[in-house]
Amino acid sequence: MPDTGHGPAEVVLDVQSVGMTVSDTTILSDVSFQLERGHTISVVGPSGSGKSTLLRCLNRLEQISHGSVLLNGVRTDTLPAPALRSRIGLVSQKFALFGHLDALANVTLGLRRTRHMSKHGANQQAMQWLDRVGLAGLEKRRPHELSGGQQQRVAIARAAALEPDVLLLDEVTSALDPELVEEVENVVLGLAGSGTSLVVVTHEIVFAAKVADVMLMMEDGQVVEVGSPKDVLASSRPRSQRFFARHLRGSGDTVSEAGLARP
Numbered sequence: 001m002p003d004t005g006h007g008p009a010e011v012v013l014d015v016q017s018v019g020m021t022v023s024d025t026t027i028l029s030d031v032s033f034q035l036e037r038g039h040t041i042s043v044v045g046p047s048g049s050g051k052s053t054l055l056r057c058l059n060r061l062e063q064i065s066h067g068s069v070l071l072n073g074v075r076t077d078t079l080p081a082p083a084l085r086s087r088i089g090l091v092s093q094k095f096a097l098f099g100h101l102d103a104l105a106n107v108t109l110g111l112r113r114t115r116h117m118s119k120h121g122a123n124q125q126a127m128q129w130l131d132r133v134g135l136a137g138l139e140k141r142r143p144h145e146l147s148g149g150q151q152q153r154v155a156i157a158r159a160a161a162l163e164p165d166v167l168l169l170d171e172v173t174s175a176l177d178p179e180l181v182e183e184v185e186n187v188v189l190g191l192a193g194s195g196t197s198l199v200v201v202t203h204e205i206v207f208a209a210k211v212a213d214v215m216l217m218m219e220d221g222q223v224v225e226v227g228s229p230k231d232v233l234a235s236s237r238p239r240s241q242r243f244f245a246r247h248l249r250g251s252g253d254t255v256s257e258a259g260l261a262r263p
């Protein structure tokens with residue numbers, strides 16, 4: 001995102017040497033990065049490299065073994081978990097909407113419970129968000145009356161409506177049929193373009209390059225690449241090159257096209 005011109009960039013999320021070990025197995029080691037307010041970091045890497053675990057550590061669904069995570073300069077382990085999770089939202093591939101509630105009520109529920117908004121205020125805010133994700137007019141539909149992509153957009157609207165400091169998105173398109181992927185990607189591009197601070201885990205390399213200010217690649221629980229999408233995609237590291245080539249094959253894109261997708 002462009003610099004706002006208001007002095008130095010503010011770091012909203014500061015991940016410092018985070019490690020996570022489960023019964024002698026190292027899942028994450030020495031993961032460090034900073035997310036500037038209003039920016040987007042995309043996270044790519046092979047299956048099992050620790051991407052989901054990293055996101056889960058950031059909002060403390062998993063306990064880190066060492067290092068620290070700072071949100072607006074405050075160590076997150078000093079915050080109560082519910083407060084932290086209302087500041088760092090997470091939407092995953094297995095988004096869980098309430099089946100008995102319509103789209104509007106799915107979005108208003110968190111606003112009323114977490115943000116203690118009035119019914120009227122919550123309804124207004126939820127309608128704005130449903131509109132932003134392209135679901136105006138569908139607010140009375142229950143999840144089973146919506147497509148997978150529409151349901152995923154309700155889940156994103158529900159998380160974004162809470163206006164968290166950081167929104168974490170874990171493979172939000174990977175459970176969708178190919179024709180529904182683009183509509184959800186467009187919603188994420190819209191969020192990125194409107195100043196939401198995002199961490200986006202995706203295996204869609206072209207999208208990862210397009211949406212992000214900073215692209216990060218993980219392997220075996222470690223950050224092995226970090227930089228502008230263009231620089232990361234141009235990495236000379238053989239394992240990275242093979243990963244990008246494999247993931248771009250079949251999509252009709254080349255590494256240079258993906259890297260240049262974002263000016």
Ligand SMILES: Nc1ncnc2c1ncn2[C@@H]1O[C@H](COP(=O)(O)OP(=O)(O)OP(=O)(O)O)[C@@H](O)[C@H]1O
Pocket residue numbers: 022027045046047048049050051052053054
């Ligand atoms: N609580 C846990 N206990 C034990 N092992 C775990 C735990 N959480 C994750 N793992 C292991 O940690 C590794 C990283 O898993 P993770 O789900 O973070 O990978 P990922 O990069 O998100 O993969 P994918 O692309 O398939 O979603 C895997 O080997 C996984 O089996």
Ligand SMILES: [Mg+2]
Pocket residue numbers: 051052053170171
């Ligand atoms: Mg994962």
